[in-house]
Amino acid sequence: MIATEPLLSVRNLRKFFPVYSKGFFQRRVGYVKAVDDVSFDLMPGETLGLVGESGCGKTTTGRTILRALGPTGGNIMFRANGETVDLATIPGRHLKALRPKMQMIFQDPFSSLNPRMTIGQIVGEPLVIHKMAKGRELKKRVVEMLIKVGLKPEHAVRYPHAFSGGQRQRAGIARSLIMHPSLIIADEAVSALDVSVQAQIINLMEDLQKEFRLTYIFIAHDLSVVKHICDRVAVMYAGKIVELAETGTLFKDPKHPYTKALLSAVPSPDPDVKMIFELTGEVADPGNLPPGCAFNPRCPYVRDRCRQEMPSLREIEPGRWVNCHFDEELES
Amino acid sequence: MPETSENVLEVKNLKTYFFTDDGDELRAVDGVTFSVKRSGILAVVGESGCGKSVTAYSVLRLIQKPGKIVDGQILLRTTDGKIIDIAELDEKSDELFHVRGGLVSMIFQEPMTALSPVHSIGNQICEAILLHQDVDKSQAEKIAIGILEKVGIPGAAGRMKQYPHEFSGGMRQRVVIAMALACKPQLLIADEPTTALDVTLQAQVLRIIKDLQAELGTSVLFITHDLAVVAQMADEVAVMYLGRIVEHSDVRSVLKNPRHPYTRALLKSLPGMSEGSERLPSIEGSVPSLMEIPDGCPFHPRCPHAESGLCDVGGPPSLQKIADGHYVACVRVEEIKAL
Ligand SMILES: Nc1ncnc2c1ncn2[C@@H]1O[C@H](COP(=O)(O)OP(=O)(O)OP(=O)(O)O)[C@@H](O)[C@H]1O
Ligand SMILES: Nc1ncnc2c1ncn2[C@@H]1O[C@H](COP(=O)(O)OP(=O)(O)OP(=O)(O)O)[C@@H](O)[C@H]1O
Ligand code: SF4
Ligand SMILES: [Mg+2]
Ligand SMILES: [Mg+2]
Numbered sequence: 252m253i254a255t256e257p258l259l260s261v262r263n264l265r266k267f268f269p270v271y272s273k274g275f276f277q278r279r280v281g282y283v284k285a286v287d288d289v290s291f292d293l294m295p296g297e298t299l300g301l302v303g304e305s306g307c308g309k310t311t312t313g314r315t316i317l318r319a320l321g322p323t324g325g326n327i328m329f330r331a332n333g334e335t336v337d338l339a340t341i342p343g344r345h346l347k348a349l350r351p352k353m354q355m356i357f358q359d360p361f362s363s364l365n366p367r368m369t370i371g372q373i374v375g376e377p378l379v380i381h382k383m384a385k386g387r388e389l390k391k392r393v394v395e396m397l398i399k400v401g402l403k404p405e406h407a408v409r410y411p412h413a414f415s416g417g418q419r420q421r422a423g424i425a426r427s428l429i430m431h432p433s434l435i436i437a438d439e440a441v442s443a444l445d446v447s448v449q450a451q452i453i454n455l456m457e458d459l460q461k462e463f464r465l466t467y468i469f470i471a472h473d474l475s476v477v478k479h480i481c482d483r484v485a486v487m488y489a490g491k492i493v494e495l496a497e498t499g500t501l502f503k504d505p506k507h508p509y510t511k512a513l514l515s516a517v518p519s520p521d522p523d524v525k526m527i528f529e530l531t532g533e534v535a536d537p538g539n540l541p542p543g544c545a546f547n548p549r550c551p552y553v554r555d556r557c558r559q560e561m562p563s564l565r566e567i568e569p570g571r572w573v574n575c576h577f578d579e580e581l582e583s
Numbered sequence: 584m585p586e587t588s589e590n591v592l593e594v595k596n597l598k599t600y601f602f603t604d605d606g607d608e609l610r611a612v613d614g615v616t617f618s619v620k621r622s623g624i625l626a627v628v629g630e631s632g633c634g635k636s637v638t639a640y641s642v643l644r645l646i647q648k649p650g651k652i653v654d655g656q657i658l659l660r661t662t663d664g665k666i667i668d669i670a671e672l673d674e675k676s677d678e679l680f681h682v683r684g685g686l687v688s689m690i691f692q693e694p695m696t697a698l699s700p701v702h703s704i705g706n707q708i709c710e711a712i713l714l715h716q717d718v719d720k721s722q723a724e725k726i727a728i729g730i731l732e733k734v735g736i737p738g739a740a741g742r743m744k745q746y747p748h749e750f751s752g753g754m755r756q757r758v759v760i761a762m763a764l765a766c767k768p769q770l771l772i773a774d775e776p777t778t779a780l781d782v783t784l785q786a787q788v789l790r791i792i793k794d795l796q797a798e799l800g801t802s803v804l805f806i807t808h809d810l811a812v813v814a815q816m817a818d819e820v821a822v823m824y825l826g827r828i829v830e831h832s833d834v835r836s837v838l839k840n841p842r843h844p845y846t847r848a849l850l851k852s853l854p855g856m857s858e859g860s861e862r863l864p865s866i867e868g869s870v871p872s873l874m875e876i877p878d879g880c881p882f883h884p885r886c887p888h889a890e891s892g893l894c895d896v897g898g899p900p901s902l903q904k905i906a907d908g909h910y911v912a913c914v915r916v917e918e919i920k921a922l
Contacts (some may be wrong), residue, residue, distance in 0.1 A: 268749070305753025305781050306737075401869045413601070415632035439752070442778050443692075444809030445630045450852040450865035457862075472781045475854040479863065516782040518789075518811040520853055522834050526786060526815055534784070535881075536737030 258466045259316070259434060260292040264325035266308075266315045270538055283538040285311040287490035289325075295433070296460065300481035300498065302474065302513070304534060306381070308490040309470045313436040315578055317353050320347055324355070329353070331433070345541075351381055354427040356440040364411040364419055370397070371407030374425045381430070396425040399459075401451055420444060424452065428459060430450060432564040434470045441476060453480055474517050481572075486510045489535035489545035492564055495572040506567070506578045508550045544576065553580055584839035590618040590660060591770050591802040592642070597655035597670075599634075599641045601873075604649075609873040611637040613649070613826040616902075619770065622796055624803040626813045626834070628849070629823035635806045636692055638774050638823075642804070643683055644669060661686060662769060685715050688768040692775040692806075694755040697762065698747045704731075705743025708762055715766045730761040735787055752779045760788060767799055774806045788868050789816055810853060814838055822846045825870060825881040827899060842911045844886045844919065880914065888919045 266286040271277040285308040293299055301309045314320045316327055318338050327338035329415045338346065354377075356553045357363040364373055375393040378384040396402045400421040405520055411419055420443050427435060437456070453476065459465055471477050477484060477498070477507050486494040486509065494507040505511045518526050535545055544550070547557040556576055564574040575581075599612040612634040619625045627635050638796060640646050642657055657669040659682065672679040691697045708727040712718065718726065724743070731739035734757040747755055756779040763771060773792065777785040789812065795801045805816055813820055813834065820837040822830040822845065830843040840846045848866045868885045871877060877884055883894040893914060902910040905917075913919075 303781065305757075305779070305784050306751040310751060324882055391799075403872055405872070405874075415636065418632050420631075439779065441777070443631075445628070445849070446632050446810060446854075447849055447852045448864045449808075450854070450863035450868070453854075454862055454865060470787070472779075473854075479854045511782070513783060516786045518782070518786070518809075518815045520811040520814050520838065520850075522814040522838055524814075534735045534737045536743070571737060 254337075255294075255503045257292040257297045257328075258297075258330050260326070260328040261292075261415060262290050262326040264289040264312065264315060264327065265323040266311050266320060267323045281538060282562075284490045284540065285537055286315060287537075289487075289490075289492055291485060291492065291495060292467055293434075293468070295466055296385035296464050297483070298460070298469055300471070300477040301468055301470045301486060301487060302477055303487035303493075303509075304489075304513075305472075306435050306534065306537065307487045309487055312440055312487070313438055313468060313470060314357060317355055317436060319355070329434070342394050351377065351383075351430040353434040353436070354430060354432040356424050356427045356435065356437040363423055366411055369410055370414070371404070373411070374407075374422060374429060375561070377426060377430050383430070392429060393425075397422075397428050399428070400425045400455065401448070401531050408580040419569060421448075421452070424456075427567065431463055432465070433463075434466050434468070436470070438470045439472065440469075449476065456480070461545060474502075474514065482574075486513065489540055490537050491545065492572070493546070495564070497570060500571060506571075506573045506581070507544050507546075507575050508552050508581065511581075512549075552577060588918060589621050591621045591623075592619040592660075592804065593656070593658040594618070594638075594642065595656040595658070597638065597641055597657065598653045599637050599646055600651060600653050602651065605623065607874055610639060610876065615655075615823075615826070615828055617821050617828060619802045619804050620818070621802055622800045623818045624796065624805055624816055626805045626807060626817035626820045627823060628806075628808060628810065628813060628820060630849075630866075631808070631824040632870050634826040635823055636774055639689065639774050639804065639805075639806055642772060642822060642883070643687060643689055644672065644679060645689075659686065659770070685766055686768060687770045687772060688762045688763040688766045689772040690756075690760050690774060690776045694752075694759045694779070695747065697759045698755060700747055703744045703746055704750065704758055708743075708758065711762045713763045723789070726765065727761075730765055731758070733791060734758075734761045735765075735784055739856050753781065753784060756780060757784070757788070758792070764791070764795060767795075768801060769799075770802045770804065771795070772804045772806075775808070776805075777807070777812060785812070791822065792816070810838065810850065817840045820847070825876060826873070827881065827912065828902065828910075829882065829912045830910065831902065832906075836906070836909050842905060842916055842920070843868070843882075843907070843913050844888050845882050848885075848887075880912075882913075888915055890915065 264286055267282040267284050269279045270281045273279045282533045289312055315322050322339050328335050329338050331349055371393050374396055375389050378389055402421050441452050469481055481498050484498050488509045494510045505514055541548055543560055544562050545557045546554045562574050562576045564572050566572050595616050597612055597615045601611055629635055641652055652670055658908045659669055709723040710810050712723040712726050728739045736742055736757055777788050817834045820834050821828045824845050824866040830846045841850055852865045866885055879895040879897055883889040900912045901912045902912045906909050
């Protein structure tokens, strides 16, 4: 594989959910534009962070890339076994063969683990479905994986309800990693974990990344974690990427007004440093966006042009993308 | 800890065990004592699986088989001065219903625990309101929309008829928060309420909880693993490890002058906004299984200060007062002071 070729190229990805009227004759009255014109490249072995307001479309972006949801539009070029395929249009039977290559680690470990299966069955299930191991070999790989994520062999025979939230999250990670996929979308994978276990899981994810050359899309709310693990970060607002840059650059010098607001809301672990964050206005509603820039009702730098004309994502420096009319004029 | 009338909740020597089919006894919560002051916020922190949620569930008597509260008192002091021992209440009593329904409300760690997948969001919140407030259906609907807006659900009125699966993870969590607030409780138990939220919404929800505390004098038992949230919210902090409290003090002492080796290690593993990309320090090993709780100090196999013959023998160390209001369960606490 040539390193300069992206593992994943997402172009103009859209996912709209129809909204229906109340009553017997349900008419479509509009769309929730959960993902709207999202484009980015992902290099093999890279970690891209995806951050943004709750409901801005991060999970939907991830699920659409993995084709858990059918896209409304756009291309999802994915490199597997030496060739590039468009996941957006690939027929179902080909998609099935690619599934082991891409895995998701979920946000909500409670609803993603089947309560009627033991942890061992859950972790081993992908191997069974894809007929990649059985019997003693299956057991061995499950136990190895459990140990890798910090669970114990005896946990294999227990059911999810007997586990704490963090333990369930570990089981979810074990399940996603057991197929040795090339692309992993980790959706809030470490959010439910306390800092020490979180540190272990992050270290583990980094080790596995090196070992198997894994590529991650890392969706998270905790910006200190994102800063630690990600090479680049994409900030989303109301279904669109509003800023994309190398991690260090983004944290040092955020350009988009929403990114600035987001970074200012990070609480300090020092009780004497009080949060002074104040982002007013209503959370963006992807089913009912204002004309122009979606952030305009809350933006402290708003001008007339922002209320009329929708900005687009522009490359302002090599590798640095911003979706704002006035980014050059805002003081850093 | 002294028993004062300003405590809304006093949990004494709570023990909640799970009994497995193989006859094992899992001591998920093993002798926990703490109190929540009126209008105060007590944060409970600790590693995954240490018993934070089980403690919270115990306070509301939500522990189900094979779990059981085997010992302890859970004293709730109402505003009219009555003291209720929740641990003693009959499962089907009106009093327990009253406790769960109005006096104490809970924000669950997993929003889907509290939400039904087959009912609309609006119906579920209205039901909670109708149960606790003397209003009619259309008033309840208005109140519901009002709180949904307050917790930052955009287009709240239009979203009332949607189902939980049509909401994002963070939106579901905000619905659960809205339902808990609808009851205007005296004590709010919040189990990881902001874990699923981005930092701006987190700031907003933390503000709502603080407002509730200021307006209604609500006390809060705040369970989280986010030490930054603790720093911003809590008055006091209890640190749990393997079903026990190992350190308890005011927020400043715990975060700035931690004395238990476990608390110190926890603080060290924070990724920190300023650090680069080096490996994160984490605590060696993992929390032992409840089936093999170590002798002596339960933390000793992972503790950098453990001394054999001292830390690995006998029963678990009990909480000792090391300064005013600062309690630590470590037998070497005096010697490792300077480290
Ligand atoms: N199945 C669905 N039907 C209708 N709307 C949906 C569906 N799934 C998601 N949405 C809507 O799409 C938008 C984006 O949701 P998504 O779950 O992607 O957000 P998110 O960025 O992952 O948020 P969070 O940080 O809270 O998890 C939300 O407005 C949500 O209500
Ligand atoms: N129904 C059950 N049966 C057996 N063991 C259980 C049951 N529920 C919880 N436990 C055990 O009790 C212990 C404490 O769990 P609890 O959910 O309180 O942890 P927690 O501190 O809330 O962790 P997290 O931060 O991951 O949410 C865990 O070891 C768990 O495995
Ligand atoms: S009692 Fe010993 S093992 Fe336990 S925390 Fe203190 S020094 Fe460490
Ligand atoms: Mg999500
Ligand atoms: Mg918990």
